[in-house]
Amino acid sequence: MLSHLEPLFTEATVFCHNFLEMRIFLPWQLVVAFTLFLDASSESELPIPSTNPTLSATSVDKPLPTKFSSMQYGSACINIYDSRTTLNNKIIFFYSPIAQLNHRDTVFFFNQTANQGLISLSYTIWNEVVGIKVARYLTKALNQEVEPNQVKVFPFDSVWLTSIAQSSGDFSLTNERLTYKGEQSLRFSVTCQTYEDCDQVKSKIRSNPEQFENLKLNFNPQWNNNACLPDEVEISQEDEYLFQFEELEKHLEETKFNFTKELAITLENLETTKKELIQTKVFVEELSAKLNARTSEIVDIGHMPTSCGDLQRMGHKLSGFFSVKGSKKLEMVFCDFYPTQNGKERWIGYVDVKSAPVHFFVQKNSSFVQKDKPIPFELSVLNVGDAMNLTSGIFTAPRKGIYYFSFTGNAGFPASSSDVFTDDSKKWRSSVYLRVRLYVNGTKMGVGNVQEANTVAGQHSPFVVQSTLELNSGDRVWLQMDGMSPGAVLHEDKEFKFNHFTGFILEEEIVASL
Structure with missing residues (x-):
């Protein structure tokens, strides 16, 4: 009638033998309970586990967990329980919460209005180190693999902070009951009356947590026989380091x-x-x-290029337009470095290049009556290159080239008083005149002459002197009156500025400047 229990008793015997070899002594009630559990285990299955490290509280119709062994984790006793349930044909084990004070994580807040402080204490409920160590311990004790997912924190619904001894008057318990939802740690509060009390309690907890070992956590539901077994297995600090x-x-x-x-x-x-x-x-x-x-190797030909041949010897191989040095000016040529019957070089024309600008425009500010003397000027509207000297009235060519000059004058005459004989009419009549010449280095180069008859006093007559000259560097150019009737004058008006002299370089013989 008991033949069907024989295999179960055999398993129980082996199980107990293994525990005896490990010097872990179990009460006979636990052995019998474990044997009955093996018989019931074939009909008991757990639902698919969630990621929550705890299990929900067992219902009243399920068998109660039985204590299996103990471990020491610092100052906490970790009891191991057989849940008497299975998951995927694997036994599920519970271990008691650590309930360890994290003294360095103690903080306090003080409400000045309410004149009351609140100290927040952190307690560790479980961690992975304990779970893995429990699984390893069970693997060795049962002589079979126990995986970490077979080890769960003992299921409970709520937890609160209590004191097993009379606490000092520095703080008071709040008796708050926290609902547990699988957190690794929970924070509990105690109150203090003054800021100094709160700060002192916080400092004591952080520096000497052993003084507060009377503070314990109570769990609901509670489990029986939660005292440590005599042959507990200690989880040392080295074990934690090994896990880390x-x-x-x-x-x-x-x-x-x-x-x-x-x-x-x-x-x-x-x-x-x-x-x-x-x-x-x-x-x-x-x-x-x-x-x-x-391209070819660059060759120093010793002078500025004067032809396409020079450019080719200098390294040019791309056909195109180039400026070369001519006899007097820069010249533009087209170089065909891959010629056919048309030849290598075609002359295009001159390149208008000036080494520096030269141009002036000056005016008189008063009348002038001196004969055979350069006409000076008082006002300079423009004198780029500073080649025109206003005081002396002499322009000095800074560079060799072609220059253009133009003078506009205003002759002032008295009433005609001279009698002259004209060949065409063979008659005598009255006339006056004024003559201005352009000189280059003392040589007459141009003239402006005005002659009037039957004039009235204060009569004005304009005249012009223009010339285009090829000058060498240092040549001097000026204007002077070399003939006039008595009373004639180079008349000027300060408002209208009748007399003005202008000049500029048209072309520079750039080769002379190179």
Whole structure:
């Protein structure tokens, strides 16, 4: 009648034997309960687990968890429970919350209006280190693999902060009850009356948390027999470091994989760039070859080019228009460096190039009556190149070239008083005159003459002197009156400015300046 239990008792015997080998002694009630659990486990299944690290509280019709073993985590006792349920044919184990004070995370706030402070305490409920350590411990104890997802925090609904001893008068508990939703840590509050009390309690908790071991967390629902077993397994600080090291190892491995992947992509990009650079180098070499084919070695011919032949010896190979040095001026030529029957060079014309501008425009401001003396000028409207000296009235050519000059004068006459004989009429009549000449280095080059008959006093007559001259650098040009009737004058009016002299360079013999 009990034959169907024989395999179950065999499993229980092996299980207990393994625990004896590990020097973990279990009460006989636990062994029997575990055996009955094995019989019931084939009919009990858990739903698909969620990502929440806790399980919802078991209903009243499910078997209660039984204590299995204990672990020491710092000052906290971690009890391990058999949930008496399975998930995907795997036993689910519970472990009690750590309920460990994070003393360095203590902060306080003080309300000046209410004259009351609030100290916020942080408690760790669970962490991955404990879950993994519990799974490893069970794997060794049961001699079979227990995965971390088989280990859950003992399910509870709410939690509150209590004190197992009389606390100091510096703070008071608030008796707040928090609903638990699977958080790794929770914050609880205590009150203090003064700012100094709050600051002092906070400092004590941070510097000496052992003074506050009387503060404990209560959980609902509570579980029985939550005292640590005699042969508890301690989770040392080294275990935590080992876990952190393993996590770091995983992170480094992942980083190494990502780095290797990125390195492969980078090397591929570098290879592509290398190919593009090789193609660019080939293109530059081809372009250089074409350029070299159209140019030749630069040769210093020792002088300015005067022909297409000089330009070709200097390295030009592209046909086109060029300026070359002529006998007096720059000349424009077309050079065909690949000539047929038309020849290499065709003369186009002269290039109007001036090394510097030269032009002036000056005026008289008063009448002038002196004969055989350069006419001075008082006003300078324009004198670019400073070649015109107003005081002396003499223009000095700065460079060799062709210059143009023009003088407009105004003769003032008295009433006619001279009797002269004219050959055409054979009659005597009265007339007056005034003559102005243009001189170059003392040589007469142009003249302006005005002669009037039967004049009245104060009569004015305009006249003009114009000339285009080829001058050498340093040649001097001026105007002077070399003949006039008595009473005649080069008349000027300060308002109208009748007398003015202008000149400018038309063409510069640029070769003389090179």
